[in-house]
Amino acid sequence: MTDKQKKQITGSEVLIKCLENQEVEYAFGIPGGVLIPIFDKLVNSKIKFILTRHEQGAIHMADGYARVTGKPGVAIATSGPGATNLVTGIMTAHMDSIPIVIITGQVVTPLLGKDAFQEADIIGITMPIVKHSYLVKNVNDIPRIIKEAFYIASTGRPGPVLVDIPKDVSTDIFAADMDQEMDIPGYKVPAKGDKKDIERMAGILKGSKKPLLLVGHGSVISSAEKEVKALAEKLRAPVVSTLLGKGGFPESHDLSLGMLGMHGTAYANKALINCDLILSIGSRWDDRINGNTEEFCIGAKKLHIDIDEAEIGKIVKADSYVVGDAKLVLRDLIKLIEPLDTSEWLKECEYYKKQFPLKYDNSKGLTIPYIIDEIYHLTKGKAIVCTDVGQNQMWSAQFYKIDDGKDWYSSGGAGTMGCGFPAAVGAQFGRPKDIVVAICGDGGFQMTIQELSTMAIHKLPVKVFVMDNKYLGMVRQWQELFFDNRLSGVDLLGNPDFVKVAEGYGIKGININDVKHARARIKEALDYKGPVLIHCEVHKEYNVFPMIPAGKSAFHMMIDPPKAKK
Amino acid sequence: MANTDKKDIHTISFLVANKPGVLVRVALAFAKRGFNIDSLVVSPTTNAKFSRMTITAQGSPETLEQIIKQTSKLIDVIRAEEHSEKETIHRELALIKLKHTPSTKPIILKQAEKFKAKLISEEESFLIIEHLGTTAQLDELEAILKKYNVVELVRSGKLVIAKGRDST
Ligand SMILES: Cc1ncc(C[n+]2csc(CCOP(=O)(O)OP(=O)(O)O)c2C)c(N)n1
Ligand SMILES: [Mg+2]
Numbered sequence: 001m002t003d004k005q006k007k008q009i010t011g012s013e014v015l016i017k018c019l020e021n022q023e024v025e026y027a028f029g030i031p032g033g034v035l036i037p038i039f040d041k042l043v044n045s046k047i048k049f050i051l052t053r054h055e056q057g058a059i060h061m062a063d064g065y066a067r068v069t070g071k072p073g074v075a076i077a078t079s080g081p082g083a084t085n086l087v088t089g090i091m092t093a094h095m096d097s098i099p100i101v102i103i104t105g106q107v108v109t110p111l112l113g114k115d116a117f118q119e120a121d122i123i124g125i126t127m128p129i130v131k132h133s134y135l136v137k138n139v140n141d142i143p144r145i146i147k148e149a150f151y152i153a154s155t156g157r158p159g160p161v162l163v164d165i166p167k168d169v170s171t172d173i174f175a176a177d178m179d180q181e182m183d184i185p186g187y188k189v190p191a192k193g194d195k196k197d198i199e200r201m202a203g204i205l206k207g208s209k210k211p212l213l214l215v216g217h218g219s220v221i222s223s224a225e226k227e228v229k230a231l232a233e234k235l236r237a238p239v240v241s242t243l244l245g246k247g248g249f250p251e252s253h254d255l256s257l258g259m260l261g262m263h264g265t266a267y268a269n270k271a272l273i274n275c276d277l278i279l280s281i282g283s284r285w286d287d288r289i290n291g292n293t294e295e296f297c298i299g300a301k302k303l304h305i306d307i308d309e310a311e312i313g314k315i316v317k318a319d320s321y322v323v324g325d326a327k328l329v330l331r332d333l334i335k336l337i338e339p340l341d342t343s344e345w346l347k348e349c350e351y352y353k354k355q356f357p358l359k360y361d362n363s364k365g366l367t368i369p370y371i372i373d374e375i376y377h378l379t380k381g382k383a384i385v386c387t388d389v390g391q392n393q394m395w396s397a398q399f400y401k402i403d404d405g406k407d408w409y410s411s412g413g414a415g416t417m418g419c420g421f422p423a424a425v426g427a428q429f430g431r432p433k434d435i436v437v438a439i440c441g442d443g444g445f446q447m448t449i450q451e452l453s454t455m456a457i458h459k460l461p462v463k464v465f466v467m468d469n470k471y472l473g474m475v476r477q478w479q480e481l482f483f484d485n486r487l488s489g490v491d492l493l494g495n496p497d498f499v500k501v502a503e504g505y506g507i508k509g510i511n512i513n514d515v516k517h518a519r520a521r522i523k524e525a526l527d528y529k530g531p532v533l534i535h536c537e538v539h540k541e542y543n544v545f546p547m548i549p550a551g552k553s554a555f556h557m558m559i560d561p562p563k564a565k566k
Numbered sequence: 567m568a569n570t571d572k573k574d575i576h577t578i579s580f581l582v583a584n585k586p587g588v589l590v591r592v593a594l595a596f597a598k599r600g601f602n603i604d605s606l607v608v609s610p611t612t613n614a615k616f617s618r619m620t621i622t623a624q625g626s627p628e629t630l631e632q633i634i635k636q637t638s639k640l641i642d643v644i645r646a647e648e649h650s651e652k653e654t655i656h657r658e659l660a661l662i663k664l665k666h667t668p669s670t671k672p673i674i675l676k677q678a679e680k681f682k683a684k685l686i687s688e689e690e691s692f693l694i695i696e697h698l699g700t701t702a703q704l705d706e707l708e709a710i711l712k713k714y715n716v717v718e719l720v721r722s723g724k725l726v727i728a729k730g731r732d733s734t
Binding site: 152 | 631639641643
């Protein structure tokens with residue numbers, strides 16, 4: 001600084017430079033008073049800022065972007081209400097281990113803790129739902145913190161990292177080196193698994209006659225698709241996946257039994273009951289696939305591969321486990337295993353598939369699963385599918401077979417209504433050339449409907465299917481099945497004409513309300529080159545089956561609706 | 567109380583980055599799992615970048631294992647380890663304030679002496695006894711003195727340090 005005449009730069013400029021160094025393409029968000037200095041430096045930046053209509057929209061877009069590209073998403077919000085509007089999306093990303101770097105503006109440091117205008121303790125509020133967070137107190141720390149934030153967010157078990165920047169820090173003059181080392185001695189990223197652990201696992205696998213591979217989100221995050229396939233094919237083992245593990249193994253593969261769990265396929269759940277060994281690759285045995293640990297895979301050997309040691313033994317006590325990155329662990333494991341004689345077992349699974357196929361019935365009106373089945377066939381299984389939450393989500397998981405995990409977005413751990421549509425917008429930003437389909441419920445869609453603006457302005461050709469059953473369908477289904485059909489708080493009376501809503505935003509709207517015209521209209525929508533909303537007025541009281549009641553094991557699966565239906 | 571877990575007392579030592587918020591992050595991991603913290607000591611180490619947290623808490627060994635894993639995961643936690651009494655030196659300090667009468671004072675002092683506890687203050691009819699020892703020793707003297715009008719009691723919480731070559 002003394003000998004060379006350096007241009008004075010501020011914290012804001014440093015921040016933007018650091019984000020550029022991380023190859024950030026898009027930042028989603030909404031500005032505010034304390035962010036103006038930062039936004040000023042965005043003007044001449046390569047980073048494209050996407051103005052959303054609500055901060056929740058921004059964080060779900062960052063999430064959708066991250067899942068389909070494998071790169072960290074970035075969201076920006078102002079202090080106080082701007083930051084708190086992110087909370088649902090941060091929790092959604094945290095539950096599903098999604099790398100997002102969140103930049104929040106904060107009040108000036110002298111006012112911190114003094115209830116200043118728009119002050120919120122966002123670090124405190126989000127502490128249980130982030131992987132890590134920083135309050136930046138010194139402008140000279142910005143390069144190190146941003147480097148650490150991206151590294152922490154995207155390595156190991158990924159997750160959201162929040163960086164809170166007081167306004168005075170973003171306007172302070174920077175007087176340090178841009179090139180700074182990370183300083184996180186407490187952060188370890190497991191890579192390869194322990195050799196002995198892998199040998200032990202291989203030894204146990206040898207004895208199995210009825211092995212089952214359980215593919216979780218960890219497989220997808222690790223991009224272990226090739227290795228999972230090699231393992232399944234070498235062992236000749238059938239494969240089930242969790243909701244977020246979809247695509248971790250191609251669902252169109254002969255060995256795939258689709259999704260297991262609460263609304264999984266009957267054959268996946270039958271295989272679960274009857275296997276003699278289950279190997280989880282990056283799944284956390286959560287309560288949607290394992291309602292009752294006592295009755296879970298009784299007598300079967302349980303093997304567990306996870307990058308997060310805290311998942312080992314959390315729910316299921318494994319007979320053998322390996323801590324490490326799924327891809328690397330599988331590479332080593334595959335070398336140690338021999339093909340198993342599973343022909344009887346595969347025949348058994350084949351029988352379940354034939355005996356208990358997924359099905360739907362349009363005889364009483366247009367159904368959501370039928371529409372999804374059509375979308376699957378018309379897109380030849382090649383679309384990126386982003387679901388919302390509820391019945392629409394479960395039917396999407398059942399009927400849209402996914403062959404690559406990065407083509408699937410669904411809120412698994414959090415079950416966040418309203419995430420699907422903005423996530424699809426984020427996904428389309430990340431993969432502009434691919435077909436992106438959003439499948440939403442009429443309830444969830446109205447929670448983030450304002451992002452139709454964002455989609456329209458950027459002319460994103462997302463195909464938004466709004467499944468209008470005029471109910472909070474999934475809750476209505478539970479009330480029908482478990483509370484004597486006493487409906488309470490589920491009627492979405494007053495739904496708008498969604499085609500008109502779309503048109504109001506300058507988006508093409510298509511209505512589908514009968515079986516006869518459905519396929520042609522779906523095709524029209526999929527072929528349309530711009531943003532399009534498809535309002536699907538469907539059978540109001542159609543239910544998702546199979547279903548395992550909450551808290552129960554797969555033994556209690558209802559494959560079909562109960563007979564004595566009112 | 568409806569918890570059927572077997573409850574043991576555990577001492578966990580954390581080496582943490584000396585940063586604001588780290589205490590909250592660690593405490594949250596305990597709270598999330600319903601683990602009650604009995605005592606907690608935060609202190610500097612030989613390196614200004616790190617601090618030491620020593621926590622004693624009650625709960626089942628399985629839950630404890632989970633908590634250690636969950637806290638080890640925190641970016642600001644360098645190391646988290648449970649320590650058995652065998653492999654460590656552990657100490658605690660108690661300050662006990664009693665209101666005495668002429669007849670109880672000699673008894674109090676005699677009991678204190680047995681435990682090598684010291685009288686460190688005497689004002690009006692108030693005595694303050696300082697007791698350094700193991701948690702069990704402190705508990706024992708405390709139980710005895712309780713009969714003699716203890717008005718206040720402050721304990722430091724347990725400190726542990728690994729013996730010999732091992733690091734804490
Ligand atoms: C933000 C949020 N609020 C409430 C719920 C509880 N919930 C789960 S599914 C569901 C119904 C969803 O209705 P809709 O969006 O119409 O989808 P459908 O089930 O009808 O397909 C509700 C209310 C939730 N998951 N998320
Ligand atoms: Mg609905």
